[in-house]
Amino acid sequence: MVSLLDRLDIFKSLVDYQHKFGNPLGLSPKELTSWSKGLHFDGGNGTFIFTGSLYQMAPWMSAYSSQIARLESGPLPSGALLKAARRMGSVGAGMISTIAGVDRQFSSRCSSIIKRASELLIQASIPHGYMGEAEPYSGVIFMELGMEEMFSSVANNAYSVFRDRGVKRLITLDPHSTVALREWYPEFVPGFDIQVDHYLEVVKPGRPDSSGTIKGATTERSYAIHDPCLLSRRLGLDEKLREGLQRAGIEYREPVRCRRGTFCCGGPIESVAPRVAGAIAEKRKKQLHDVGDRALVACPVCLANLGRDSVGEDLPVSDVLEVL
Amino acid sequence: MTLESSFKKVKERVYGALENTEMQTGINRGMDSFQSKIPRIRSKNDVQQLRSRVREIKSYSSRNLNELLNQVREAFQNNGVAVYLEKTKSDALSRFEKLTEGDRLIVKSKSLVSEEIGLRGFLTSKGKEVWETDLGEFIIQLRGERPSQMVAPSLHVPREAVARLFERKFGRRFQSDDLQSMVNAAREFLREKLERADVGITGANAISANEGTVVTVENEGNVRLTMTLPKKHIVCTSVEKVVPTTIDAVSVALTQSYFAGYDKPTYISLTSTPSGTGDIEKVIVRPAQGSKEMSVVLVDNGRLEASGGELSDALRCIKCGACQMVCPTYSVAGPAWGGPTYTSAIGLVWTAITGEPEESEYLSYFCLGCDACNEICPVEIDISRLISRLRAKGTGNIVSDLK
Ligand code: SF4
Numbered sequence: 001m002v003s004l005l006d007r008l009d010i011f012k013s014l015v016d017y018q019h020k021f022g023n024p025l026g027l028s029p030k031e032l033t034s035w036s037k038g039l040h041f042d043g044g045n046g047t048f049i050f051t052g053s054l055y056q057m058a059p060w061m062s063a064y065s066s067q068i069a070r071l072e073s074g075p076l077p078s079g080a081l082l083k084a085a086r087r088m089g090s091v092g093a094g095m096i097s098t099i100a101g102v103d104r105q106f107s108s109r110c111s112s113i114i115k116r117a118s119e120l121l122i123q124a125s126i127p128h129g130y131m132g133e134a135e136p137y138s139g140v141i142f143m144e145l146g147m148e149e150m151f152s153s154v155a156n157n158a159y160s161v162f163r164d165r166g167v168k169r170l171i172t173l174d175p176h177s178t179v180a181l182r183e184w185y186p187e188f189v190p191g192f193d194i195q196v197d198h199y200l201e202v203v204k205p206g207r208p209d210s211s212g213t214i215k216g217a218t219t220e221r222s223y224a225i226h227d228p229c230l231l232s233r234r235l236g237l238d239e240k241l242r243e244g245l246q247r248a249g250i251e252y253r254e255p256v257r258c259r260r261g262t263f264c265c266g267g268p269i270e271s272v273a274p275r276v277a278g279a280i281a282e283k284r285k286k287q288l289h290d291v292g293d294r295a296l297v298a299c300p301v302c303l304a305n306l307g308r309d310s311v312g313e314d315l316p317v318s319d320v321l322e323v324l
Numbered sequence: 325m326t327l328e329s330s331f332k333k334v335k336e337r338v339y340g341a342l343e344n345t346e347m348q349t350g351i352n353r354g355m356d357s358f359q360s361k362i363p364r365i366r367s368k369n370d371v372q373q374l375r376s377r378v379r380e381i382k383s384y385s386s387r388n389l390n391e392l393l394n395q396v397r398e399a400f401q402n403n404g405v406a407v408y409l410e411k412t413k414s415d416a417l418s419r420f421e422k423l424t425e426g427d428r429l430i431v432k433s434k435s436l437v438s439e440e441i442g443l444r445g446f447l448t449s450k451g452k453e454v455w456e457t458d459l460g461e462f463i464i465q466l467r468g469e470r471p472s473q474m475v476a477p478s479l480h481v482p483r484e485a486v487a488r489l490f491e492r493k494f495g496r497r498f499q500s501d502d503l504q505s506m507v508n509a510a511r512e513f514l515r516e517k518l519e520r521a522d523v524g525i526t527g528a529n530a531i532s533a534n535e536g537t538v539v540t541v542e543n544e545g546n547v548r549l550t551m552t553l554p555k556k557h558i559v560c561t562s563v564e565k566v567v568p569t570t571i572d573a574v575s576v577a578l579t580q581s582y583f584a585g586y587d588k589p590t591y592i593s594l595t596s597t598p599s600g601t602g603d604i605e606k607v608i609v610r611p612a613q614g615s616k617e618m619s620v621v622l623v624d625n626g627r628l629e630a631s632g633g634e635l636s637d638a639l640r641c642i643k644c645g646a647c648q649m650v651c652p653t654y655s656v657a658g659p660a661w662g663g664p665t666y667t668s669a670i671g672l673v674w675t676a677i678t679g680e681p682e683e684s685e686y687l688s689y690f691c692l693g694c695d696a697c698n699e700i701c702p703v704e705i706d707i708s709r710l711i712s713r714l715r716a717k718g719t720g721n722i723v724s725d726l727k
């Protein structure tokens with residue numbers, strides 16, 4: 001008899017981590033900021049890059065949900081399962097990484113992804129600051145799991161950090177934080193007045209001379225494009241994503257469900273029901289594999305969930321920020 | 325703690341479904357076929373215009389439900405049609421018991437509302453013989469299951485399983501690629517029941533308040549037979565089906581059919597009065613070829629209470645099932661991700677409205693918030709937001725345990 005984790009077991013660990021570490025997976029400030037090592041940020045006059053911690057957390061989320069999936073499919077008696085789960089919920093990220101095995105290589109890829117976004121902003125003449133260790137987590141996972149009170153308190157705290165730092169404009173890297181800041185903050189944070197731009201709305205990848213031409217190097221690999229749900233349907237950035245790829249000379253193919261009709265990667269429910277998330281990812285990978293031998297995403301949640309090797313087809317997944 | 329164990333039950337059921345390859349085969353074949361219809365739905369201008377008109381019709385109707393109900397009751401009475409507004413499931417069932425008193429054989433066409441109130445089981449328990457005449461419903465009746473999707477109740481049953489089922493039922497062999505033989509067998513069996521039946525129960529896609537006209541759309545032809553062959557015709561439907569005019573009602577039915585993936589509907593029926601003829605000296609004689617009596621049971625079962633509340637947008641739903649056919653979670657979990665009658669996507673909200681709020685909250689955690697459902701919905705319901713309301717309610721109930 002396999003035992004399953006309850007909502008409470010899962011939520012509790014996320015809430016505990018948020019209280020202790022300021023993010024729901026308990027990453028240390030070092031892990032959150034390591035991508036910026038050696039970079040200099042000169043103010044930006046109120047414009048800040050906002051990582052929302054999601055790319056940094058992607059490898060942890062992946063490990064965390066694999067661990068839950070393992071617990072839920074193992075023959076552990078419910079008492080032991082619960083103990084294991086609670087242990088995950090009461091120890092730090094370091095422990096998660098030992099229990100669950102965070103993929104360090106994935107972690108360093110995620111650092112490069114954030115770094116690349118910052119470079120592209122500079123290239124597009126958008127000077128920006130970075131809040132470093134003070135950068136708050138947006139609270140998005142709490143909203144997505146229905147913890148509105150928790151979201152509200154995290155969001156209001158975040159806003160006071162933004163105000164203290166004189167933030168006027170945030171440039172976001174992922175669709176989840178973007179939707180949270182654009183759609184939910186105005187509802188939950190009184191007086192929220194910060195301009196929020198997704199990087200795809202402002203960057204201009206590629207050199208002017210290479211614009212529109214397809215790089216020879218990429219023709220042997222065909223990328224299947226995976227539109228992240230929120231990016232295409234909520235933010236309407238499916239065209240911008242393609243424009244970016246075209247400017248950078250990257251060839252891509254469209255799977256059966258694309259643009260506003262895209263099919264989710266399963267990631268949003270990876271903490272509550274990792275096996276369902278895995279089954280959905282498997283399905284999506286098959287659709288992508290039908291048109292390409294690699295996949296491109298533009299979201300850390302998709303990157304983690306479609307990138308799980310244990311699931312479905314053998315399909316390398318890259319973030320657009322790794323190819324732009 | 326009972327709440328928590330129920331969440332785990334839902335999770336167990338959904339996880340179990342991930343291993344059910346037969347169900348997934350059925351659902352995926354259906355979803356793939358629906359996917360191939362989407363470009364056509366999107367590219368037809370007239371369909372898009374109709375859809376946006378229907379969105380307005382349903383918005384108006386859901387805001388003016390009580391007024392329309394008063395109007396429609398008067399219209400039915402003027403038409404010589406008995407009309408009953410029943411608040412609860414058990415009120416509705418007692419009404420059906422009275423309306424079918426003394427009758428033995430009952431045929432039914434598809435009606436989700438009848439599934440919601442458990443009508444077939446109830447009438448059977450009262451000693452009546454009841455047959456579903458819609459092929460999909462007939463299949464799930466034989467399998468002892470609930471509908472897995474709004475328009476295609478047996479979507480989860482692939483052809484191979486239908487062949488095996490019919491072999492047991494009819495005692496002869498069926499080839500799984502010979503769909504026509506299976507359909508013929510059902511037709512033959514049901515035709516005999518239809519001809520002998522005392523009562524025909526149908527649903528409704530929409531009803532006009534001004535004229536009391538019931539509109540149904542179908543492709544099989546069973547709805548027409550069910551409403552005309554037996555001497556009694558009873559419509560089992562729900563209060564939110566009422567729209568202002570007959571043209572509105574036909575628009576709703578057409579849109580439902582297009583967004584269910586059909587190129588064009590085979591039959592649309594408009595039924596306003598019992599059958600009759602005035603051909604001999606203009607004296608009305610009932611019945612002529614159709615039913616002698618017609619009654620309408622309008623089931624409330626939580627809808628009026630929901631109207632004006634945070635889930636009220638769902639009352640605009642025309643039950644085309646398109647949101648289910650694009651939903652990733654449904655594609656892997658199938659009907660296991662659903663309540664007793666309504667599954668996945670808007671089905672979660674219907675589950676909440678029609679008396680299973682707790683169940684719907686547990687189900688809500690398996691929604692990805694991906695908005696694929698919103699994108700296809702002809703009446704532009706923000707389904708994922710409604711589901712997020714269910715989730716917020718579910719989490720709200722355990723929030724004190726989180727502190
Ligand atoms: S938002 Fe939820 S219900 Fe809608 S398609 Fe996505 S998973 Fe299904």
Ligand code: SF4
Pocket residue numbers: 474583640641642643644645646647648669670700701702703704705707
């Ligand atoms: S919510 Fe929209 S798409 Fe879903 S069944 Fe209702 S009308 Fe159709």
